[in-house]
Amino acid sequence: MSAPAPPMHSAAAREIAEALGLTLGRANLEIFAETLLELARANGNILAVTSDSRGSGKLGPFGKELPRQIVEVGIAEQNLVGIAAGLASAGKKVFAVSPACFLTARSLEQVKNDVAYSDQPVCLVGISAGVSYGALGSTHHSIHDFAVLRAINNLAVVAPADNHEAAAAVRHAARAQTPLYLRFGKSALYDLPGRGAPFVHGAARVLRDGADLAFIATGETVIHSLLAAEYLARTEGLQCRVLSVPFVKPLDEGAVLAAARECGAVVTAEEHMVHGGLGEACAALVLRAGVSCRFRTAAFPDEYTVTGSQADIFRHYGLTMEGLAQTALTLAQSSAARTA
């Protein structure tokens, strides 16, 4: 049950998406479930482990078709991750599926010790991530997950930006010999350009080139960054680069540094708290490399998070096309003023 949600994208943003030839796809969560089912049909060693979360994880069809490949643990996230580690240790390819808010907080010690430290190649799947459950309050938000998981050795942190990246991430995880965390939202997403591009561990994708400013974004904020880039091209004549960064960790340092060097101004965007996420990862990298660039982080501030739909929350904190374009424009103008 959820309240009627306002559209994520404004009329102006939808018009730009259409002009760019983008079509609205589906929720990454659905793509995850379908891809996993397809892989599991062909590989009986693949298991989904759920904590009363098969419905939220869109795994109902999986459970019906492959009942021997789904393990239910009940509402017990610590046990979910511990059991997943034990199954993986015994040779199973395990996808441990639970709402991201619980998976990355309630069972954080199991993630750290049983999976990452013990090097059990579990794929942790955080469903309804970020503020997908926006109206349910902070108990149900996962805007801390990048920060806590980045601080754990031997765990890749992945936030796909569209259906293509989502499907590729699931296939990648199925092959992986090391632990991963995948994060999926439940809103329909536009398909981004460059479908069919290879999905490489730790690699970012340049969705649009430009040298006036770079948007470096991950997950469900990437589309808003792309639309903002087009909006700024139309209204201000700015040529903005857009980088989709599915791997918050390991970070594509080359792509990030190239963007910072070549554009001189960077706006990062993420569905996460400002602390410890993609923005801070990029800022630290740029600083360490001695690259001088103007920098802004679009993320949720360290405050009692506003509630509402995911769209409401994105708009409130400037993560939609309009907000990101405004942040970028201010930054670009300040850069221009400085160099004039």
Next chain:
Amino acid sequence: MRQRPADRELAEKSLRYRRSVLKWIKHAGAGHTGGSLSCVDILNVLYNRILNVAPDTFGDPMRDRYVQSKGHSVEALFVVLADQGFYPEAELETLCRYQSHFVGHPTRKVPGVEQNTGALGHGLSVAVGMALAAKLDGAPYRVFTLLGDGELAEGSNWEAAMSGAHYNLDNLTAIVDCNTLQITGRTHEVMNNEPLDEKFAAFGWAVRRVDGHDFTALTEALEKPLEPGKPSVVIAMTRKGRGVSFMEDVGKWHHGVPDDVEYAKAITEIDEQLSAFGEEVPA
């Protein structure tokens, strides 16, 4: 099926294990003395009579699994794994030293260790996962885990207990090293978890309480599942610091390291017992 060593042989092994546990803790200047000594006889029976685990077959998917959930009693495990031939015992010279894999809790960097533990309340869930994998594959191997009685205050154990019974994991045996002491004091005073038998039974487990220093009783409890269709829990009544008169059932030896006088006294006690076996006492 390998030859089962007799009780007398196990008794001698336990003395040697205890001697080594003390030696390496003294050498390292750190360790969980009391709990390592309380579980020595359990590990002795497991590795010498029950588990089909050996260095040359450790990669065999059909091997039995042992997860030491009470990871802090690692010195006992390290000594027993050395005796099993996973590595020369002399490698324990590096226990707790810079860059050694022999750290204060088990890690998979040490040959023979299945899972990294040390934070309490983790091993039972992992063991449930391993046992479930065996059931899904129709594989015959068994899974064992060693829990501390104080550890049972961690709620995650009871999530795991529920799931072990839900999935009818009769290939899973949990052993509680019930030495009735934890770092703060008596377990029943810190956080009472008795009656453990009734708690596990209510969760759907087959339960047996045994003397955790009685090789025959331990063997009978561990050699096969206690009851078809149910996971087994063996509540092994032990004494912390077992085998050294002044350490037995004394809380301060939880992670106490003996000084030179205490160490000499402890080793003398053990060596006197070893000499009764007519064996040469190790250097």
